[in-house]
Amino acid sequence: MSSMHYIQKGLLFKKPQTSPNNQQDFIENLLKNLKNSLSHALFYFYPLSGHLVTHKTEDPPSYTIFVDCSNNNPGARFIYATAEATISDILSPVDVPPVVESFFDLNKATNHDGHTMPLLSIQVTELVDGVFIGCSMNHCIGDGTSFWNFFNIWSEIFQSQDYENENKIVLISRQPFHNRWFPEGYGPPTNLPFKHHQEFISKYQSPIFRDRFFHFTQDYIARLKTKANKEFNTTKISSFQALSAHVWRCVTRARQLPNNQKTSCKLAINNRPRMEPPLPNEYFGNAVDVVSVETTVEELLQNNLGWAAMKVNEIVVNHDDKEVRKMLKEWLESPIVYQLGCHFDPHSITVSSSPRFNMYGNEFGMGKAIAVLSGYANKFDGNVSSYQGYEEGSIDLALTLMPDAMKALESDEEFMNAV
CATH class of the missing domain: 3.30.559.10 (Chloramphenicol acetyltransferase-like domain)
Known part of the structure; x- marks a missing residue:
């Protein structure tokens, strides 16, 4: 880091x-x-x-x-x-x-x-x-x-x-x-x-992005999960996996990329509960990996939400103790340092943070917070930061996209009808 x-x-x-x-x-x-x-x-x-x-x-x-x-x-x-x-x-x-x-x-x-x-x-x-x-x-x-x-x-x-x-x-x-x-x-x-x-240190200067929050209610997320599971005839797809796949498909469509272009959905994933024995949730340090599922634009958009969500599910489920240790061993043998301008390509999305974090439970004598916001840090084209929503069970996603892609996303009925 x-x-x-x-x-x-x-x-x-x-x-x-x-x-x-x-x-x-x-x-x-x-x-x-x-x-x-x-x-x-x-x-x-x-x-x-x-x-x-x-x-x-x-x-x-x-x-x-x-x-x-x-x-x-x-x-x-x-x-x-x-x-x-x-x-x-x-x-x-x-x-x-x-x-x-x-x-x-x-x-x-x-x-x-x-x-x-x-x-x-x-x-x-x-x-x-x-x-x-x-x-x-x-x-x-x-x-x-x-x-x-x-x-x-x-x-x-x-x-x-x-x-x-x-x-x-x-x-x-x-x-x-x-x-x-x-x-x-x-x-x-x-x-x-x-x-x-x-x-190994480079200074990153971001281009002019648009940075916008989108709010998803508990009811809509539940319907999205049901839709994804029904389309793939399974019960394994989680709410957040369905939401991530939905955003991946909609953002990819908004970018108007060539059919043969490779695109991926990357997710920051907590290693603590995946270890055997698990690390305590209170482990103070970095215990996180980035997992990725890749396909072509054509395959992603021609298949339905359930297909994409199942691809996300598989990469998450397979990230177990064996996979964590394998990735760590490979890094220790050949360490790399993430560079914002290199390791996050403009044809993909990277989902970070988590709606499971207790954000609105923090009080400092002024009652419940009314919003969670982030600064300039670590933003790039395709960055998706997930936040606990203000209402129980809701999720806020902060999307960072190039202006043309954001404008197209805002005209995407499938996406905007959900937020």
């Missing part, structure tokens, strides 16, 4: 209804309580207070990157900012407005920048009628599961109000698991085949 961006996700809240005279007191108390509860959370998630260090030797040759968690680190960053924008300014436009990118610190930073930049930065942006809490976390330190586990525990500590006593150790419901897991016979450390970071 060294050449990828930080994970950037955040929550938008409505300001409580208070008199103008009390607004300043509210913000001051909120900032104080957020900082105090964050300090307690970092007691448990201590790697986020560290920084990256590279250790090199010439005889024998070695190149390793590790996290320095010693006490001489500057720690995590906390920023307070203001914006002359309203909640309506953020949520009313069809596309995600560019101002949202300014709600996150460490914009466009690569994870390798964690050698000199903090591994975690929280930015609290006060809007005219709302508050946005944006979190930028180094992707070398953790994946989406780790990110939301941290966010959930921070919220839990905030709601307990035990953080008010700085000398008290706040008890939490789920301890993060920091023990490192490596395949038998490997690491730590893992020796990387490099001599300098310039060999």
Whole structure:
């Protein structure tokens, strides 16, 4: 993940209804309580207070990157900012407005920048009628599961109000698991085949995309699942597999690609429950792979939804303990570093994040969040970020596409009738 961006996700809240005279007191108390509860959370998630260090030797040759968690680190960053924008300014436009990118610190930073930049930065942006809490976390330190586990525990500590006593150790419901897991016979450390970071770090400048959220209700997702299973005469296809296949087909059609063009549906997949024995869900680190199913445009569009969804199902089901260890062994024998401009082609979609993450359960004294948003980070043509929907069982998908493809998708009746 060294050449990828930080994970950037955040929550938008409505300001409580208070008199103008009390607004300043509210913000001051909120900032104080957020900082105090964050300090307690970092007691448990201590790697986020560290920084990256590279250790090199010439005889024998070695190149390793590790996290320095010693006490001489500057720690995590906390920023307070203001914006002359309203909640309506953020949520009313069809596309995600560019101002949202300014709600996150460490914009466009690569994870390798964690050698000199903090591994975690929280930015609290006060809007005219709302508050946005944006979190930028180094992707070398953790994946989406780790990110939301941290966010959930921070919220839990905030709601307990035990953080008010700085000398008290706040008890939490789920301890993060920091023990490192490596395949038998490997690491730590893992020796990387490099001599300098310039060999594997590239700065990615995205073209002008359109970035838009699409909302799918629980009822529609259930009908999509039923349709896919009926078309393939099976009961194995899950709701999310059917939704992913549906988006894959619709986006491919919108792109108007040649029939013989190869296209794939890639999915970020959590390895924790797939291991034998399974890693705990609280394993704090990166335990994620990207699996892919490939076909031609002609085959994908001539066959029905059930056919495509079953292809997605097979690649997910087959990603078991044996496959995880095989992929890890291949990477350890020949490490690669993901490059945004190379490893994600413009003829495919990549589905990341997960609607299973507890996003709307995070509260910081302002009630339930009204939206989950992301920053500039890791967006490319065909990126599909999945989010827990505001209503129970619903799913929000944030699609990043080239303008012409997005315009065509918005004219696709099969797709738009569903959202």
